[in-house]
Amino acid sequence: MTSAGKTLRLGVAGLGTVGGGLLKLIERQAELRLPGKLEVVAVSARNKTRNRGVDISKFKWFDDPVELALSPDIDVVVELVGGSDGPAKRTVEAALRSGKAVVSANKALIAEHGMEIAALAEKHEAHLLFEAAVAGAIPIVRAVKNSLSGVIVSRVSGILNGTCNYILSEMLRTGAAYETVLAEAQRLGYAESDPFLDVSGGDAAHKVLILAAIAFGAQPDFAQVQVEGIDRIEAIDIALANKFDYRIKLVAEAFRANGSVRCRVAPVLVKSDHPLASVNGALNAVMVEGEPVGRLTFTGPGAGAGPTAAAVMGDLARLFEGPATPPLGKPSRNLAPLITAADGTTDQGSFFIGARLADKPGTFAALTEQLGDAGVSIDKLIQESAGDSGAAPIAILTHPCPRSAVETALARVAELKLTADTPRLLRIETRA
Ligand SMILES: NC(=O)c1ccc[n+]([C@@H]2O[C@H](COP(=O)([O-])OP(=O)(O)OC[C@H]3O[C@@H](n4cnc5c(N)ncnc54)[C@H](OP(=O)(O)O)[C@@H]3O)[C@@H](O)[C@H]2O)c1
Secondary structure (H helix, E strand, O other): OOOOOOEEEEEEEOOOHHHHHHHHHHHOHHHOOOOOEEEEEEEEOOOOOOOOOOOOOOOEEEOOHHHHHHOOOOOEEEEOOOOOOHHHHHHHHHHHHOOOEEEEOOHHHHHHHHHHHHHHHHHOOOOEEOHHHOOOOOOHHHHHHHHOOOOEEEEEEEEOOHHHHHHHHHHHHHOOOHHHHHHHHHHHOOOOOOOHHHHOOHHHHHHHHHHHHHHHOEOOOHHHOEEOOOOOOOHHHHHHHHHOOEEEEEEEEEEEEOOEEEEEEEEEEEEOOOOOOOOOOOEEEEEEEEEOOEEEEEEEEOOOHHHHHHHHHHHHHHHHHOOOOOOOOOOHHHOEOOEOOOOHHHOEEEEEEEEEEOOOOOHHHHHHHHHHHOOOOEEEEEEOOOHHHOOOEEEEEEOOEEHHHHHHHHHHHHHOOOEOOOOEEEEEOOOO
């Protein structure tokens, strides 16, 4: 049975960037192609008097979003508060327990409590939809969950954090230092005042874990994701990688390996003609690979009021189509504990090393000797002028070798104080 032609009564919890954007889009629903009508009945936020850019006086106000979720006047709770725990989780749980549909943009909640929340939704046969939680306006959750159910997925990867992509793109474009570009990103609204979750890779990890759960029928388990951020990348690393015709991108990926699924986020070198290399600024991109389709690539805006509200709206439109299906694709009881912690020591590949040499004679030869002793062979290298600092920037690309060998060499380099800073060790993506 569908609800087409009916009116769904919404309670919107959270009226910030996304909540405000959603209220504005709902005002324009006559221009959309919804199967029925949406009526906002109630709202909740912390501050009742803050100007939201839309008139909220006509809606019932709740100080407590859990009270909103329990209101009998509401069919659907739209959770746009955020945070993995606290009021967002309590609101979603209260709504699901009372059999109400939930639409949320909250990746932290789904990534960290996906199993229990999905099980709760299934128990109460309630909708739990979260398209906006991954890659903003790119309709990737529904694509992987439904449209691509006929694909045996081998890998899902992409650029899932617009803040990091903006910072890395700007560091390449301007040559400015990480801190300078981060400050500019904050001024322009591309980065939060507390950017930790973004630049540490945590936000991309939440998103890739959600994709992994859906694409591989795996239980989301955040502790199993291997995460490295962009906060140690130097502008000189980006510039020297560029001289080798590589871009540095924060790549999030989930793939099958040795009978399990591995999930990781790290800054990676990709060749300039790789599909992710030309995804710049705050854009996101997702690549889905599998049999019998090969590779599909999706790009688009991954955040912001409009794009995220549009994704929420897509979920609201889905509610008219019929009864709830399991939030993570398969019923939660059938999800396999597939995701296992990566054993980085067994990683093979080619690597990039960026560093500044210590200002003393013979350091370059000593460094290459340490690499050779550890069995790491150099493919290419660049040494730049030391300038006034006396610490010459270098960049080395290795031939394929175990990551552990490079780490052994760099541990010796640190003991011998051969570099003026802590070297950056990045994987090179060799797949086209
Ligand atoms: N921003 C994006 O581009 C984007 C993209 C994708 C997904 N998301 C996700 O969407 C969600 C919302 O993000 P946002 O950027 O819109 O956040 P935001 O601008 O910080 O808005 C959060 C809203 O929640 C309200 N709130 C906070 N604590 C509350 C409480 N205890 N009770 C009631 N209301 C409370 C705030 O009220 P006040 O306004 O009164 O302070 C505010 O209206 C998050 O899960 C985020 O990860 C955001």
